Amino acid sequence: MNIELDQSLNLVDIDFLSVLSAFDEGVVIADKSGRIVFYNQTQAQIDDLEPDYVIGKSVPEVYSLDQNSSMILRCITGGQPILGELFVYRTCRGKLVNAVNSVFPLMQHGLVTGAICFIKDYYLLDKKISATPAFSPYEGHGYGNGTRFTFADIIGDDEKFLQSVKEARLTADSPSPVMLYGETGTGKEMFAQSIHNHGPRHASRFIGINCAAIPENLLEGLLFGTSKGAFTGAVNKAGIFEQAHGGTLFLDEVDSMPLNLQTKLLRFLQERKIRRVGGSTDIKIDVKIISSVSNNPQQALQEGQIRMDLFYRLAVVFIPIPPLRELKNGVEALSRHFIYKYNLVLGKSVIGVSEKVIDIFRRYHWPGNVRELEHLIEGTMNVIEAEDIIRMHNLPRHFLPPEFTLLTEEASNPALNNRADAENAPEFRGAQSGQPATDEPHIRAVPESLLGLQKTREKELINIALVKSAGNVSRAARKLSISRQLLHYKMKKYGLARGSY
Structure with a gap:
């Protein structure tokens, strides 16, 4: 070395x-x-x-x-x-x-x-470092060009998802327009920023605008700029197209753009020039256009929400982003990622999600997709106490759909949650064997048994990970989605020696 x-x-x-x-x-x-x-x-x-x-x-x-x-x-x-x-x-x-x-x-x-x-x-x-600004999960690490994400931030190993990532990477070097199609919360802006940062325009600005969030009477001036005298109080002001010159412009929910503005956008795509509102001269603009739609584009075309000629100009490269419910093992991988992320942000030591919760996650429709999962994990970890595993009773009651009402009611009472857990508890084993479980009322014994069960479960999980890793602490820590240092601490806590595996 x-x-x-x-x-x-x-x-x-x-x-x-x-x-x-x-x-x-x-x-x-x-x-x-x-x-x-x-x-x-x-x-x-x-x-x-x-x-x-x-x-x-x-x-x-x-x-x-x-x-x-x-x-x-x-x-x-x-x-x-x-x-x-x-x-x-x-x-x-x-x-x-x-x-x-x-x-x-x-x-x-x-x-x-x-x-x-x-x-x-x-x-x-x-x-002494705590005096510096706290890391925010919303601010990201920033690249000084208006972005927070690169392809390194995109998590997933599903074949369809990886194909979308591959296509996005391949188009990064091209000036051709890209259209991203995905439901709300699938990460369309993350894809758009990653494309920008992976291409030759990375040093220039990335500007994103949600076309559905801006009132129609303001959107034209915001996009194309204004000239003095165009209307009462108008001043010479560059629009977003001019501000993004040399970089990338991301038009989110472009199918919600008014048809008259779609015509102006089409003109830009044809001539690469824009004209400010009230202006008389054309301004040449060099910008890569990335757009997105949340609704089925074929349906939007049939209903006249988007001009057909504009659609084909914008969708030169068309990249569908699959929803979370279609991603095999996507929920598990993303849950681990968000648990690790919010362990850092919130100072928690959660190591995973129970099998029952994962089963609910797999069966849930996820209308809000990845964004909904992240907010659910964040919210749950804010209120979780000493537990290391996210269980049913930790989930917010509003989360579960009607078909899981019974499970929600069961989960709301830790004493009833998961019959398998109860059968492993000391008082249950004693009752089964005919021996007295405790001389105190059952309801008072439950919290202590749950605490003991939690520690037993944690020790078992660590033991299994170490066995599967042949005593390799680094590999075991990766399996548990915790740091090597935290695993060493817990091994010492439970008297688990690396040499025993």
């Missing part, structure tokens, strides 16, 4: 590797080509990856990042340090990490020879 670093960066006489190796922050060094040449043990713990596996690989091979989203690659390209940036990334093995990163270019004779990145895991930050 040391020899490789010295040879690639020509640092023969500098003895700092021993210090970096023992550093209590993660340290990653890459050469000018983006190949990782140093990776310390702290970073290995943060990522749950082995140094020998990482060394020699390129940054995109180890992390789900590209030239635009990787801080290391951006630093190498720009030659400028990036300091204290809140950053969320995913490793090649699927672990999501929330960290604060600082990257510095390594210079020799005025030329960039690589970059060194210092990573502070969000869980390990001390109290």
